[in-house]
Amino acid sequence: MSTEFLLEARDVHRAFGATRALRGASVEVARSEILAVMGPSGSGKSTLLHCLAGIYRPDQEEIIFDGTRVDTLSEAKRTELRRDAFGFVFQFGQLVPELTALDNVALPLLLAKTPRKQAYAQAAPWLERLGLDDHATHRSGELSGGQAQRVALARALVHRPRVLFADEPTGALDTLTGENVMNLLVNAAREEGITVVLVTHDARVAAYADREIVVRDGRALTTPSSAVA
Numbered sequence: 745m746s747t748e749f750l751l752e753a754r755d756v757h758r759a760f761g762a763t764r765a766l767r768g769a770s771v772e773v774a775r776s777e778i779l780a781v782m783g784p785s786g787s788g789k790s791t792l793l794h795c796l797a798g799i800y801r802p803d804q805e806e807i808i809f810d811g812t813r814v815d816t817l818s819e820a821k822r823t824e825l826r827r828d829a830f831g832f833v834f835q836f837g838q839l840v841p842e843l844t845a846l847d848n849v850a851l852p853l854l855l856a857k858t859p860r861k862q863a864y865a866q867a868a869p870w871l872e873r874l875g876l877d878d879h880a881t882h883r884s885g886e887l888s889g890g891q892a893q894r895v896a897l898a899r900a901l902v903h904r905p906r907v908l909f910a911d912e913p914t915g916a917l918d919t920l921t922g923e924n925v926m927n928l929l930v931n932a933a934r935e936e937g938i939t940v941v942l943v944t945h946d947a948r949v950a951a952y953a954d955r956e957i958v959v960r961d962g963r964a965l966t967t968p969s970s971a972v973a
């Protein structure tokens with residue numbers, strides 16, 4: 745099995761009842777690449793991200809991560825893979841509002857049974873790195889949208905994932921705040937060599953990526969120009 749790419753979808757199909765969200769989507773993501781996934785609303789972008797991330801199991805064909813078939817793994821193994829190798833940033837609602845910013849960042853490590861002291865020692869520098877050290881003890885429900893998204897980013901990166909999956913990470917933010925979050929996301933990914941799959945509607949956000957693909961009618965097209973027809 746080829747390990748040239750870190751992550752691949754090969755001819756992936758996925759339906760929800762009568763809705764055929766993916767109809768033979770194929771995509772290859774190189775190591776340390778930042779890939780933007782664009783396309784119209786309802787075209788299958790989020791479904792593709794969920795399949796690549798081992799959240800949804802495709803109805804047909806393959807997802808391969810680092811040379812291993814993900815779609816045939818047990819639910820428990822896919823959960824383990826997501827926890828250990830992947831990080832996630834979504835548009836909304838990822839933080840536990842009652843917990844402080846620092847607790848939220850430490851949470852994935854605590855859930856992975858990292859000793860408490862070590863988890864907090866690992867989490868604190870991420871808040872600092874994302875310009876949030878003054879907000880470490882604030883409850884996340886009290887943060888602004890941009891601050892909350894930076895905490896979510898710190899939480900997604902704290903265990904040094906191999907792949908960061910970001911689904912409209914700036915979708916709820918104003919332009920300037922969104923740019924700030926994207927700069928932090930891209931810089932952190934480049935410094936850590938983390939591969940990024942970034943779903944976005946916004947061409948300005950996609951411009952941060954190394955490459956973009958367009959999803960249309962459940963299939964992935966490799967260049968925007970080929971999507972026009």
Ligand SMILES: Nc1ncnc2c1ncn2[C@@H]1O[C@H](COP(=O)(O)OP(=O)(O)OP(=O)(O)O)[C@@H](O)[C@H]1O
Nearest residue numbers: 760763764765783784785786787788789790791792
């Ligand atoms: N959990 C689900 N249950 C039922 N239908 C779903 C589900 N998830 C997605 N769909 C349907 O599958 C199709 C593709 O949805 P998906 O969310 O992947 O598109 P998208 O390109 O990410 O859209 P958007 O840009 O609007 O978020 C849509 O018709 C959607 O309604």
